[in-house]
Amino acid sequence: MDNNKNDNFDLNNFFTNDEIFLLKNTLELSENEIYAYIVLTQNPYSTITELAKYADFPRTNMNRYIQRLLEKGLVTLNEIRQNKLFTVANPAKIQLLINEKEIELQNKKQQLRSVTEKLPSLMHSINCLKSYRRSKGKYRNGKKYAQDIYTQAFSSKELCSYVSLESSHTFFPENEEKYLTIQDTKPSKQVKEIIDKSKISVEKASEYSKAPNFDFIVSPVDMNLSSVDILIFDGRVAIVNLNKKISICVLSNTSYYKNCKAIFDLMWNVLI
Numbered sequence: 001m002d003n004n005k006n007d008n009f010d011l012n013n014f015f016t017n018d019e020i021f022l023l024k025n026t027l028e029l030s031e032n033e034i035y036a037y038i039v040l041t042q043n044p045y046s047t048i049t050e051l052a053k054y055a056d057f058p059r060t061n062m063n064r065y066i067q068r069l070l071e072k073g074l075v076t077l078n079e080i081r082q083n084k085l086f087t088v089a090n091p092a093k094i095q096l097l098i099n100e101k102e103i104e105l106q107n108k109k110q111q112l113r114s115v116t117e118k119l120p121s122l123m124h125s126i127n128c129l130k131s132y133r134r135s136k137g138k139y140r141n142g143k144k145y146a147q148d149i150y151t152q153a154f155s156s157k158e159l160c161s162y163v164s165l166e167s168s169h170t171f172f173p174e175n176e177e178k179y180l181t182i183q184d185t186k187p188s189k190q191v192k193e194i195i196d197k198s199k200i201s202v203e204k205a206s207e208y209s210k211a212p213n214f215d216f217i218v219s220p221v222d223m224n225l226s227s228v229d230i231l232i233f234d235g236r237v238a239i240v241n242l243n244k245k246i247s248i249c250v251l252s253n254t255s256y257y258k259n260c261k262a263i264f265d266l267m268w269n270v271l272i
Contacts, residue, residue: 014038026101027072027094032057036065037074037088044087045078051086072097111270141247143171149231149238149248150175154182156233159191160264165201165208167228171242176207183211192216192268196223217271232260 011020011031023029029037039055040046046054052062066086069075073093078085150172153159168175183189191208193216195201205216229240237251237260251257 033065041088045085143246146248153231153233154179160232161193163229164196165204166198
C-alpha cells in the first residue's frame with residue numbers, strides 16, 4: 001500500500017463518485033496514480049522530476065506512478081534532446097480500456113457459468129475416487145494415519161485441496177495449529193483450497209489465510225463431496241473420508257496426480 005498520499009489532494013474536487021469508482025475499480029488505478037494523471041494533464045510534456053515537484057511527491061514514487069500509467073497506455077513518452085518528457089495519451093484510450101475490461105468480464109462470466117454447470121458432474125467423478133481404494137492405492141483407517149498424511153501435505157512444496165473445513169476441523173482441530181507451525185518454519189509452501197460455502201468453513205479459511213502463501217476460493221455451488229478432504233500434493237492424491245470411522249486412501253500415481261492437479265488449476269483459474 002502506498003502511504004505517500006498528498007493530504008491536500010481530494011479526488012472529489014476533480015471527479016464525481018461514479019467517475020472515481022470507474023477509475024479505481026475498472027481501470028485499477030490507485031488514488032496517487034489518478035493524481036499523477038491529473039498533474040500531468042495540467043502540465044503536459046514534463047519530466048519526472050518536474051511532475052514530482054508539482055505533485056509534492058518523492059521522485060521515485062512519481063516515477064512508479066507514471067510507469068504504471070505508461071503500461072496502461074494512458075501516458076506517452078517523448079524523448080526530446082535527451083530529455084524524457086511525458087504527456088497524457090488521447091482520452092479515447094480510457095474508453096478503449098473500459099471496453100477491453102467489459103469484454104474480459106463477459107468472458108469470465110461465461111467461463112463461470114460453464115464451470116457451475118459442470119461442477120456437479122466433476123464432484124461426482126471426484127466422489128468416485130473411492131472406487132480406487134484397495135486396488136489402486138494405500139487405504140487405511142485411523143486418525144493417526146490421517147494426521148501423518150496431513151503433516152506430509154502441509155510440508156509439501158505445493159498443496160491443492162477440495163475441503164469442507166467445517167467437517168475437517170471437527171475431526172482434526174489440531175490441523176490449524178499444525179499448519180501454522182509448519183508455515184512459520186517453512187513459509188515458502190503454497191496452499192490453495194476450494195472450500196464449501198458454510199459459514200464456519202469460510203471463517204476457518206480466513207484464519208488459515210493469516211499465514212503466508214495460503215489462498216482459498218469458496219465454491220459457488222454445493223460441493224456435495226462424500227469425502228471431507230481431497231489433498232493433491234507431491235505426486236499423490238489423498239482422500240479423507242469421515243463416515244462411521246476415519247479412513248484415508250492415498251493414490252500414488254504420477255499420471256493420475258497430474259490430471260487431478262490440472263482439473264484443480266482449471267477450476268481455480270475460472271473461479272478466481
